[in-house]
Amino acid sequence: MGGTDHETPKSWDAIVVGAGFAGLAAAETLSAAGRSVLLLEARERVGGRVKPATIAGRAIDLGGMWMGPTQTRLKKRAENFQLQAYPQYIRGKTITHLLGRTAKAEGDIEYALFNIAERLDLARVARKIERLAKTLPLDAPWQARDAHALDAITLESWLQKNAYAEKTRALMREITKSLFCADTSQLSMLFFLFYTKSGGGLDVMTSMGPGGAQNFLFDGGVHQLAIKMSEAMDAKLLLNAPVTAIRYEETGVYVEARSSEWRAKQVILAVPPPLAAKIRFSPALPSIKAGLFRRQVMGSVIKFWVAYPEPFWREDGLDGMIFSDSEPASAIFDASPPDGALGLLSGFFDSSPATNLWSPKGQDGRRQAMIKTLTRFFGDKAQEPLDYLDNDWTRELWSEGGYSAYMPPGVLSHYGAALREPVGPIHWAGTETATEWTGYIDGALQSGDRAAEEILAL
Amino acid sequence: MGGTDHETPKSWDAIVVGAGFAGLAAAETLSAAGRSVLLLEARERVGGRVKPATIAGRAIDLGGMWMGPTQTRLKKRAENFQLQAYPQYIRGKTITHLLGRTAKAEGDIEYALFNIAERLDLARVARKIERLAKTLPLDAPWQARDAHALDAITLESWLQKNAYAEKTRALMREITKSLFCADTSQLSMLFFLFYTKSGGGLDVMTSMGPGGAQNFLFDGGVHQLAIKMSEAMDAKLLLNAPVTAIRYEETGVYVEARSSEWRAKQVILAVPPPLAAKIRFSPALPSIKAGLFRRQVMGSVIKFWVAYPEPFWREDGLDGMIFSDSEPASAIFDASPPDGALGLLSGFFDSSPATNLWSPKGQDGRRQAMIKTLTRFFGDKAQEPLDYLDNDWTRELWSEGGYSAYMPPGVLSHYGAALREPVGPIHWAGTETATEWTGYIDGALQSGDRAAEEILAL
Numbered sequence: 001m002g003g004t005d006h007e008t009p010k011s012w013d014a015i016v017v018g019a020g021f022a023g024l025a026a027a028e029t030l031s032a033a034g035r036s037v038l039l040l041e042a043r044e045r046v047g048g049r050v051k052p053a054t055i056a057g058r059a060i061d062l063g064g065m066w067m068g069p070t071q072t073r074l075k076k077r078a079e080n081f082q083l084q085a086y087p088q089y090i091r092g093k094t095i096t097h098l099l100g101r102t103a104k105a106e107g108d109i110e111y112a113l114f115n116i117a118e119r120l121d122l123a124r125v126a127r128k129i130e131r132l133a134k135t136l137p138l139d140a141p142w143q144a145r146d147a148h149a150l151d152a153i154t155l156e157s158w159l160q161k162n163a164y165a166e167k168t169r170a171l172m173r174e175i176t177k178s179l180f181c182a183d184t185s186q187l188s189m190l191f192f193l194f195y196t197k198s199g200g201g202l203d204v205m206t207s208m209g210p211g212g213a214q215n216f217l218f219d220g221g222v223h224q225l226a227i228k229m230s231e232a233m234d235a236k237l238l239l240n241a242p243v244t245a246i247r248y249e250e251t252g253v254y255v256e257a258r259s260s261e262w263r264a265k266q267v268i269l270a271v272p273p274p275l276a277a278k279i280r281f282s283p284a285l286p287s288i289k290a291g292l293f294r295r296q297v298m299g300s301v302i303k304f305w306v307a308y309p310e311p312f313w314r315e316d317g318l319d320g321m322i323f324s325d326s327e328p329a330s331a332i333f334d335a336s337p338p339d340g341a342l343g344l345l346s347g348f349f350d351s352s353p354a355t356n357l358w359s360p361k362g363q364d365g366r367r368q369a370m371i372k373t374l375t376r377f378f379g380d381k382a383q384e385p386l387d388y389l390d391n392d393w394t395r396e397l398w399s400e401g402g403y404s405a406y407m408p409p410g411v412l413s414h415y416g417a418a419l420r421e422p423v424g425p426i427h428w429a430g431t432e433t434a435t436e437w438t439g440y441i442d443g444a445l446q447s448g449d450r451a452a453e454e455i456l457a458l
Numbered sequence: 459m460g461g462t463d464h465e466t467p468k469s470w471d472a473i474v475v476g477a478g479f480a481g482l483a484a485a486e487t488l489s490a491a492g493r494s495v496l497l498l499e500a501r502e503r504v505g506g507r508v509k510p511a512t513i514a515g516r517a518i519d520l521g522g523m524w525m526g527p528t529q530t531r532l533k534k535r536a537e538n539f540q541l542q543a544y545p546q547y548i549r550g551k552t553i554t555h556l557l558g559r560t561a562k563a564e565g566d567i568e569y570a571l572f573n574i575a576e577r578l579d580l581a582r583v584a585r586k587i588e589r590l591a592k593t594l595p596l597d598a599p600w601q602a603r604d605a606h607a608l609d610a611i612t613l614e615s616w617l618q619k620n621a622y623a624e625k626t627r628a629l630m631r632e633i634t635k636s637l638f639c640a641d642t643s644q645l646s647m648l649f650f651l652f653y654t655k656s657g658g659g660l661d662v663m664t665s666m667g668p669g670g671a672q673n674f675l676f677d678g679g680v681h682q683l684a685i686k687m688s689e690a691m692d693a694k695l696l697l698n699a700p701v702t703a704i705r706y707e708e709t710g711v712y713v714e715a716r717s718s719e720w721r722a723k724q725v726i727l728a729v730p731p732p733l734a735a736k737i738r739f740s741p742a743l744p745s746i747k748a749g750l751f752r753r754q755v756m757g758s759v760i761k762f763w764v765a766y767p768e769p770f771w772r773e774d775g776l777d778g779m780i781f782s783d784s785e786p787a788s789a790i791f792d793a794s795p796p797d798g799a800l801g802l803l804s805g806f807f808d809s810s811p812a813t814n815l816w817s818p819k820g821q822d823g824r825r826q827a828m829i830k831t832l833t834r835f836f837g838d839k840a841q842e843p844l845d846y847l848d849n850d851w852t853r854e855l856w857s858e859g860g861y862s863a864y865m866p867p868g869v870l871s872h873y874g875a876a877l878r879e880p881v882g883p884i885h886w887a888g889t890e891t892a893t894e895w896t897g898y899i900d901g902a903l904q905s906g907d908r909a910a911e912e913i914l915a916l
Contacts, residue, residue: 049519152614152643154867185610186868274752278736280855287758287817287852291810294732294858295755295866300745352749352872359745396747397738400752408753409612410644414810 012038014455015264016235017279020303021441022429024226025073025448027235033456038264040043040257042242042398047226048088049272049402050441053424056307056342061221063303064403065335065346068369070200073443073449074225079230084219086338088208092317095377098168099323101376109323110245117368121165126202133197138435139347141194142416151190151413158189162222170325175206178323178331180300180439181350182406184399191407207331208321213440219338228436242398243271246282246426253425266458268430268451270444271325273405274298274399275398281426292415295401296432297408298401300354304370304390308343311336311344312381320345322377327353329373330364335403338410342386345374363390404439405432420450427451469552470496470722472913473713474693476702478506479899480887481728482585482684483906485532485693491914495693496713496722498730500700500856502714505684507730507860508899513847514765514800518724519679520849521761522861522899523793523804526671528658529900531907532683544796550775553835555782557628560835567781572625579623584660586620591655596893599652600874609648609871616647628783633664636781636789638897639757639808640864649865656896666779666791671898677796680899700856701729704884711883714828724916726909727885728902731863733856734757739884744811747881750873754890755866756859758812762828762848766801769794770839780835785811786824787831800844803832813852821848862897863890878908885909 004444016027027039029350045051051062067074067085067194078085093104098113098387107110110122136144155176163169176184180195199213200207209215218224230237245256269276277293284290311334313320320334332347349358349366358366367388374382393402420433429451434443474485477499485497503509511521525532525543536543551562556571563570568577594602595635602608613634621627634642638653657663657671666672676682688695696715703714710721727734735751742748769792771778778792790805807816807824816824825846832840851860887909892901 066691084675084811148643152641154610154612154615156610156867157612162696183610183868183872185606185871186866277732282489284855285851287813288851291813291852292859297753300749352868355749356872356875392745394749395742396605397742398749406646409614409808409864410641413643414641414814417814 003005004118010263011252012036012262012264013264014268015040015253015262017255018042018048018270019046019230020270020431021050021226021444023048023268023447024229024233024270025445026270026429026452028229029449029452030455031235035455038262039237040241040243040255041237041239042273044239046230046237047223049393049399050223050226051140051391052221052223053389053391055305055344056386057308058222058342058344060305060335060346061223062389063393065217065222066214067216067218067222067441068204069211069215070204071213071437071440073445074442077229077445078218078225081225081232083222083225085216086219088214088217089099089311089314089334089336090209090319092319093313094319094321094323095372097322097326097329098174098294099167099325104318109171112314113194118165118167119162122168122171122233125159125163125168127194129196130201133193133201136193136197138194138198140416141190141411144190147413149188150337151188151192151409151411153189154185154409155187155189155192155331161186170198174323174325174330175202175352178348180406181301181348181354181401181403182297183351186297186406186408187383188407188409188412191412194412195438198434198436198443199440214333217335243279245282247282248424248426264426266425266455268427268429268448270448270453272298272399272430273432274400285423286418288415289418289421292411292418295407295411295415296405298399298405299403300351300394301402302354302358302366302390302392303368304349304366304388305335306345306374307372307386307390308381309343309386311340311343313343313378313446316379318378328358328369329377332374357393359394366390422454426455463747468721470494470720472594472724472726473498473711473722473727474728476500476506476711476728476888477504477507477688477695478538478728479684479902480658480906481506481726482687482691483903484726484728484887484910486687486691487910488695488913489691495915496720497693497695497711498699498701499695499697501699504688504695505681507851507857508681508684509849510679510681511847513763513802513859516765516795516800516845517679517800518763518793519681521851523675523680524672525674525676525680525899526662527669527673528662529895529902530836532900535585535687535903536676536680539683539690541680541683542818543674544677545756546672546675547792547794548777550772550777552777552779553597553779554788555780555784556632562776567629570853571887576623576625579621580626580629583617583621583626587651587654588659591651591659594651594655596652596656597650598874600871602648604650605871608651609646609868609869611647612643612644612867613627613647613650614642617642618850632781632783632788633833634658635809635908636806637663637804638864639759639859639861640755640813641809644755644864644866645693645867646867646870649870651895652870656892656894656901657898672791675793675889676804696908701737703740705740706882706884708737708784723887724883726887726906726913728906728909730857730888730889732757732858732910743881744876746873747876747879750876753831753865753873754863756857756863757861758809758852759860760807760824760848760850760852762805762807762846763793763833764803764846765829765844766803766839767844769798769801771801771836774837776836786816786827787835790832817850817852824848850898880912
């Protein structure tokens with residue numbers, strides 16, 4: 001870790017709260033510009049919603065892990081630190097299961113399970129979504145012409161009105177669960193449009209292939225980047241230091257953690273919204289900002305990994321992907337290491353079944369259910385894994401869910417203006433404040449850089 | 459305060475967290491049954507969202523204040539403690555302002571501003587709401603036949619589909635703001651039906667006259683009841699004791715406040731959902747319960763009072779009520795004392811304008827705007843009040859809003875089952891857990907009694 005060779009100043013130029021990728025980027029950018037930075041992290045590790053583990057001797061990510069080619073900030077930083085990216089395995093057939101029917105086919109889901117009329121319906125719905133998204137300024141979706149109308153309805157309402165085929169609706173519900181870890185019934189249509197537009201649209205977001213958000217994996221895991229960033233930067237990092245209070249007055253801003261208080265000129269808060277809401281601010285946050293935090297809801301997700309001696313599904317002509325609307329197999333992917341010396345599958349229990357059905361079962365119950373499902377789809381070879389591991393993000397004290405916060409109706413239009421607006425010396429980072437790739441690692445990096453630049457421009 | 463004449467036991471039969479009406483009822487019921495009870499309250503006062511103040515020398519309520527005749531629990535307790543209820547003043551014409559038109563008329567709003575077609579539309583919408591509400595079991599609305607469908611849409615979506623007249627929709631939006639301190643765009647239709655059914659339906663909830671929820675006021679304020687209950691009960695009350703952690707194991711449940719720890723056999727948590735979400739539980743709450751707390755949102759409200767030497771509007775044939783869809787005069791009422799020796803108006807800044815527009819203006823800015831509005835509607839006599847006072851509930855540390863928590867779409871159907879389900883020795887009270895008059899004082903009392911009875915039945 002850097003920052004130990006210069007004297008600890010009595011007052012920092014900036015304190016960054018949260019050492020996920022947003023906080024790391026902010027601290028890196030500020031300290032690279034010569035500012036003295038204290039980085040406070042509640043956990044005993046950096047990375048936030050990116051979390052390392054090992055399975056069958058291999059380093060894996062229990063949180064975020066993919067990179068898409070348009071995620072330029074992540075790409076650049078990964079290159080800076082010589083992380084090795086390798087393409088997501090996509091050869092062979094994908095298994096899809098929708099409305100009681102299963103198909104094994106190459107290419108897009110709809111070509112296996114959709115008839116001509118349904119394909120046209122799906123294409124029409126996709127075009128409509130694109131056209132609506134065009135009306136949104138990414139830096140101020142609340143100013144879109146129809147912002148209030150789009151924010152007054154759920155995505156589910158919109159689908160019921162605009163998707164004619166039940167299969168289109170079923171597919172959109174599953175895609176929504178995979179992207180947001182929330183239901184179509186829970187999302188504001190305006191928020192859905194903003195979020196998907198910020199990542200380049202639904203096609204990019206759902207794709208595992210070239211151009212897609214899930215195009216690349218990192219050998220050894222993307223968590224290495226968080227560790228390397230924290231080690232290389234000239235900022236003082238303090239772990240196990242959950243911030244409980246932030247107070248600002250004319251003499252500076254005072255940040256309380258571990259019953260101590262640190263002083264700085266500026267603060268960047270880079271923690272998930274529900275955790276920011278638990279910090280005691282004085283003076284109290286403006287009601288619009290507090291109101292926003294109280295209305296942003298973390299998605300519900302449990303990420304799992306299963307290890308096999310080899311990626312046996314590949315020999316059967318399968319790409320290892322399962323996309324299904326029946327529990328527990330929402331979305332499963334081949335995440336084997338590039339040398340193929342081990343077969344790794346990873347996927348998600350997501351949305352309300354994650355909290356209500358799978359979280360109470362514990363890791364053993366989930367392992368049993370998932371092995372059964374994998375056996376059903378991949379055959380008996382799936383029955384004897386080397387290992388199973390999962391991470392229940394709904395129970396992570398310092399995340400309270402994942403991948404990111406969603407907005408129910410009536411939030412983005414009324415409270416969106418408070419997303420990035422500084423409050424006195426307090427600046428706001430976190431992937432939820434990003435205008436590109438919000439909800440993703442890349443968005444976290446953008447938000448941290450942007451918050452740091454706010455301070456550098458003062 | 460009672461409870462001082464018996465020895466403080468080392469372990470309490472029950473600890474009740476929160477001395478609003480829910481916690482007071484729970485503590486009263488338990489201690490009346492001979493149980494030893496410790497009642498912990500974060501504030502320096504009892505009453506929670508019922509809060510005393512004085513204006514022009516008169517005791518008033520800055521929070522909840524009314525009683526309806528079907529609020530039997532409040533009625534019974536008010537009688538027990540000899541509180542004097544008096545009827546809400548309703549003689550004369552009400553001022554209504556909707557879609558740019560103002561009317562002064564007696565009786566229901568629609569008779570002044572609605573034409574025949576609009577009246578029929580409104581009646582049809584009201585009947586439809588009633589019919590839908592009939593399908594909901596109040597103790598388990600998530601089990602209603604169409605629970606998921608009704609929970610997948612906002613109230614605004616439903617209105618757009620089911621109300622043909624723009625005036626019907628405008629009126630419903632204003633009524634919703636007044637009842638929920640939230641917008642039609644923010645509420646789940648299922649939650650709206652549950653909430654209004656729990657209070658006997660929209661007619662009862664909106665009425666200031668006989669049978670209505672706003673039928674009676676209390677001379678000297680309903681906050682007296684909270685104080686009297688706390689004084690009469692045989693339970694130990696500790697103020698300024700915000701609970702930070704609750705831990706349970708085989709030896710009992712341990713409640714942390716003021717850096718001390720108290721032990722009990724059972725705990726009743728009677729605080730608003732977002733504040734319950736901030737307590738650290740070990741073991742962690744089941745994800746469905748934590749997920750519920752994270753999704754319940756407090757309404758946004760600032761309650762104000764204006765005092766005049768006399769209720770001058772009465773002489774002008776007005777009942778003092780203003781119901782308007784233009785800011786800042788959402789809903790204003792005559793709340794003068796029964797002797798009429800002072801003219802008091804009270805009302806609300808509510809929903810998102812409360813947080814975004816009125817909260818930042820501060821009390822002075824709000825006073826100016828409100829006096830201007832009152833002058834516009836009541837004439838020049840309104841220009842020189844004796845006093846003005848308001849309470850910004852969005853900034854109350856231990857409430858975080860009011861009157862109560864609402865649910866966005868996709869919450870009640872997925873998470874409702876966790877509303878009252880005990881977690882180990884922890885029982886849940888608070889008006890949000892009530893099946894009758896949820897969101898009201900009466901619901902708070904019901905919830906406290908019910909939680910106490912859960913413990914007494916063990």
